[in-house]
Amino acid sequence: xxxxxxxxxGRRMEYPYFESRPKRQFAAIFNINRxxxxxxxxxxxxxxxxxxxxxxxxWWNNVETKPYGGYxxxxxxxTLKLIDNGENTWYTDEKDEKLSPYGVYEGDTIFExxxxxxxxxxxxxxxxxxxxxRSPNIGEDVAKSNKSDExxxxxxxxxxxxxxxxxxxxxxxxxxxxxxxxxxxxxxxEDGIVLIDQKRCRGYRKCxxxxxxxxxxYRGLTRVSEKCIACYPRVEGKDPLxxxxxxxxxxxxxxxxxxxxxxxxxxxPKNPVTWLIKHDKLALPLYPQFGTEPNIxxxxxxxxxxxxxxxxxxxxxxxxxxxxxxxxxxRLAVMSLFRMAQAIIFEYKIEEGPKVFETxxxxxxxxxxxxxxxxxxxxxxxxxxxxxxxxxxxRDPKHYNSI
Amino acid sequence: MNKGFSLFKVxxxxxxxxxxxxxTLFAAEEPAPGVKGMNDEEFTPTKEVLEVKYVQMDKPYHxxxxxxKGAFNDAKPVNITLQKQDKAFPNGGGSVTSAEVKAVHxxxxxxxxxxxxxxxxxARTIAVQEFRxxxxxxxxxxxxxxxxxxxxxxxxxxxxxxxxxxHWKADWEADLLVKGELEDVEAQYPNMxxxxxxxxxxxxxxxxxxxxxxxxxxxxxxxNLLSQPGRGRTVEDLNAEGFGTLTTxxxxxxxxxxHYEDGVWTVIMYRSLITQDPxxxxxxxxxxxxxxxxxxxxxxxxxxGQKNISTQWHPATLEKVAWQ
Numbered sequence: 001x002x003x004x005x006x007x008x009x010g011r012r013m014e015y016p017y018f019e020s021r022p023k024r025q026f027a028a029i030f031n032i033n034r035x036x037x038x039x040x041x042x043x044x045x046x047x048x049x050x051x052x053x054x055x056x057x058x059w060w061n062n063v064e065t066k067p068y069g070g071y072x073x074x075x076x077x078x079t080l081k082l083i084d085n086g087e088n089t090w091y092t093d094e095k096d097e098k099l100s101p102y103g104v105y106e107g108d109t110i111f112e113x114x115x116x117x118x119x120x121x122x123x124x125x126x127x128x129x130x131x132x133x134r135s136p137n138i139g140e141d142v143a144k145s146n147k148s149d150e151x152x153x154x155x156x157x158x159x160x161x162x163x164x165x166x167x168x169x170x171x172x173x174x175x176x177x178x179x180x181x182x183x184x185x186x187x188x189x190e191d192g193i194v195l196i197d198q199k200r201c202r203g204y205r206k207c208x209x210x211x212x213x214x215x216x217x218y219r220g221l222t223r224v225s226e227k228c229i230a231c232y233p234r235v236e237g238k239d240p241l242x243x244x245x246x247x248x249x250x251x252x253x254x255x256x257x258x259x260x261x262x263x264x265x266x267x268x269p270k271n272p273v274t275w276l277i278k279h280d281k282l283a284l285p286l287y288p289q290f291g292t293e294p295n296i297x298x299x300x301x302x303x304x305x306x307x308x309x310x311x312x313x314x315x316x317x318x319x320x321x322x323x324x325x326x327x328x329x330x331r332l333a334v335m336s337l338f339r340m341a342q343a344i345i346f347e348y349k350i351e352e353g354p355k356v357f358e359t360x361x362x363x364x365x366x367x368x369x370x371x372x373x374x375x376x377x378x379x380x381x382x383x384x385x386x387x388x389x390x391x392x393x394x395r396d397p398k399h400y401n402s403i
Numbered sequence: 404m405n406k407g408f409s410l411f412k413v414x415x416x417x418x419x420x421x422x423x424x425x426x427t428l429f430a431a432e433e434p435a436p437g438v439k440g441m442n443d444e445e446f447t448p449t450k451e452v453l454e455v456k457y458v459q460m461d462k463p464y465h466x467x468x469x470x471x472k473g474a475f476n477d478a479k480p481v482n483i484t485l486q487k488q489d490k491a492f493p494n495g496g497g498s499v500t501s502a503e504v505k506a507v508h509x510x511x512x513x514x515x516x517x518x519x520x521x522x523x524x525x526a527r528t529i530a531v532q533e534f535r536x537x538x539x540x541x542x543x544x545x546x547x548x549x550x551x552x553x554x555x556x557x558x559x560x561x562x563x564x565x566x567x568x569x570h571w572k573a574d575w576e577a578d579l580l581v582k583g584e585l586e587d588v589e590a591q592y593p594n595m596x597x598x599x600x601x602x603x604x605x606x607x608x609x610x611x612x613x614x615x616x617x618x619x620x621x622x623x624x625x626x627n628l629l630s631q632p633g634r635g636r637t638v639e640d641l642n643a644e645g646f647g648t649l650t651t652x653x654x655x656x657x658x659x660x661x662h663y664e665d666g667v668w669t670v671i672m673y674r675s676l677i678t679q680d681p682x683x684x685x686x687x688x689x690x691x692x693x694x695x696x697x698x699x700x701x702x703x704x705x706x707x708g709q710k711n712i713s714t715q716w717h718p719a720t721l722e723k724v725a726w727q
Contacts, residue, residue, distance in 0.1 A: 016437060049619070051619075052619040052620060053587075053588065053620075054588050054620070056588075056595065056596070120489070120492060120493060120494035120495075121492050121493035121494070122437065122492055122493075127531060127532055128531070129530070129531065129532045130530045130531050130532065133531065179493075181491070181492065181493060181646070181647055181707045181708055182647045182648075182649065182707070183647055196621075197625075198621035198622050198624070198625035198627055198630075199622075199625040199626065199627050201622070201627065202629060202649070202707070203528065203629060203706075204706045204707040205531065205706070206493065206707065208531060217531075218531040219620075219621075219622070220528070220529030220530060220531070220588050220591060221529075221587065221588050221620065221630075222620050222621065222622030222623060222627070222629070222630035223528055223574075223622065223629045223630055224621070224622040224627060224629060224630055226621055
């Protein structure tokens with residue numbers, strides 16, 4: 001084991017390979033507050049990559065309901081038990097803006113738990129059986145009176161739920177990559193996308209076992225495992241639609257609810273993804289305590305119990321929700337870029353506009369300015385320009401009721 | 404800024420050299436992470452020699468265990484002790500403790516028969532939680548004399564010390580028996596819904612989808628032998644030079660057959676004594692060889708390094724043919 005720095009945990013941790021960050025990291029932000037679970041993302045992915053035989057159980061992108069849902073069933077509860085993380089302890093008194101923005105995680109990661117338990121493998125994990133993969137949303141939207149303990153046996157939550165959108169996190173320290181005894185899994189230096197080499201894979205399912213998010217999936221037909229490829233041809237700009245510009249993945253660009261923004265985590269503070277994640281800390285990693293430094297970030301839902309959310313997204317939850325409820329001028333502008341373009345936005349600029357609205361939210365003053373936010377592509381060319389207030393178009397009366 | 408950079412340029416080469424040197428020294432003392440070192444005993448081959456007997460035999464019409472077993476009547480068995488793989492992550496195995504090996508040749512083909520006890524027959528790997536029973540023979544590549552002084556790792560070889568492996572798989576044997584020579588997912592899930600085959604006119608209506616199956620089956624498109632239908636064999640011919648380096652050969656030369664009864668696997672692997680493939684071990688009548696073996700028990704979720712292994716090389720001698 002070597003020691004690598006995991007900024008989600010605010011400390012160094014054990015990992016089988018040296019720290020080697022990509023030039024820029026594939027990343028995305030999902031605003032849970034806006035998701036309606038229409039599954040358009042899920043179908044966009046399915047119809048692009050997993051419609052083939054032997055992939056019937058595969059949903060590289062899925063949307064599940066919390067607290068009951070899980071694809072595969074109870075994946076998170078089972079993995080949390082393996083790292084003995086009922087406590088989820090964090091030291092939050094001291095923080096470093098860059099090294100430990102959320103504080104320091106005091107529990108074990110999946111790698112440290114395996115080494116403590118002398119498992120003689122790189123990470124703790126389990127292989128979900130076929131029946132656990134088979135019905136991605138079963139037992140989620142079932143009326144309380146019909147609910148059995150067949151799919152989940154959590155305590156009853158009758159007043160809240162939220163949707164969680166999941167795909168491969170293209171982690172900085174992937175559990176799957178660590179687990180593979182043949183190094184058939186690699187993380188690309190150019191964009192941090194994690195891929196399974198279909199030639200080298202021998203279907204050992206160590207990745208299925210040791211990915212805490214359960215996103216590598218075994219395909220019985222080909223006897224090897226497959227996973228989300230982050231639509232890498234699109235990210236590389238191979239799709240003719242964006243004329244060579246890096247393009248967002250199928251699941252991102254299909255999002256009807258406009259909850260998703262994809263880009264690259266880099267050092268540019270004016271990159272909308274980097275700004276929201278690292279500078280504003282509005283978007284948080286999913287189960288950072290697993291220790292893989294996942295790269296899909298979530299704006300946590302306002303209405304769910306904070307203790308549950310802290311377990312899921314770490315100690316940054318309270319600050320993130322406060323910020324989301326009363327957004328600052330810049331935050332509101334950057335959040336307006338969600339789903340405005342298919343080409344990936346690398347930088348934003350805000351042109352100030354007049355104040356249009358003012359109110360008080362939970363005792364805090366909120367002012368809205370009709371700023372214009374501009375998104376630029378990799379080449380510095382303008383991709384999108386939008387305002388905080390969406391323009392209203394009133395139809396000419398002579399066209400009423402006409403088609 | 405510029406000055407600092409030029410200073411870096413001046414000192415970077417000796418500096419990097421020192422870093423690499425210390426890294427090399429470190430590597431010489433410590434094995435790779437997750438890999439434990441081996442002791443001298445493991446580098447010494449066992450004393451018991453497997454005699455590969457010369458037998459005159461007519462090649463049977465069906466190359467199955469029933470037809471071939473007569474050839475092994477006079478072959479002397481060697482018992483091989485197996486243990487858990489405990490050196491490279493992930494460790495595992497330990498459920499199969501011994502196996503019996505017999506070998507014969509007819510001047511053209513060499514046959515190895517391996518028998519071991521396994522209470523469960525696992526011959527399918529379609530469901531995610533299912534793993535196959537398997538057995539592998541390993542041979543050092545090239546003319547080698549293995550002694551405790553001349554290290555040649557009995558665990559998949561080492562860098563510059565490659566091995567040739569013959570890997571028999573229970574599910575490959577099952578694949579051979581079905582149409583198209585690859586058990587389809589319907590074998591595991593008979594009533595599954597299938598977008599491609601539920602429509603009797605699907606070949607007409609979904610021609611583009613049907614023809615894209617190969618392309619969108621990653622393993623097949625990448626020519627991964629495990630994913631290919633119609634392999635026509637039950638044994639995979641591979642090379643390795645250390646943990647994690649196992650690689651399928653471009654040219655497959657080994658075949659085999661098996662029989663499972665009363666909790667006992669009998670597997671016969673056969674290949675021409677001599678092949679034209681430079682990556683294959685060449686077995687010469689009248690000469691010597693070394694081999695080692697591993698067994699995977701699918702019922703115990705054995706796969707990869709989770710296996711039952713013999714920790715030493717075993718010597719073998721090939722009897723001269725009658726006309727030599």
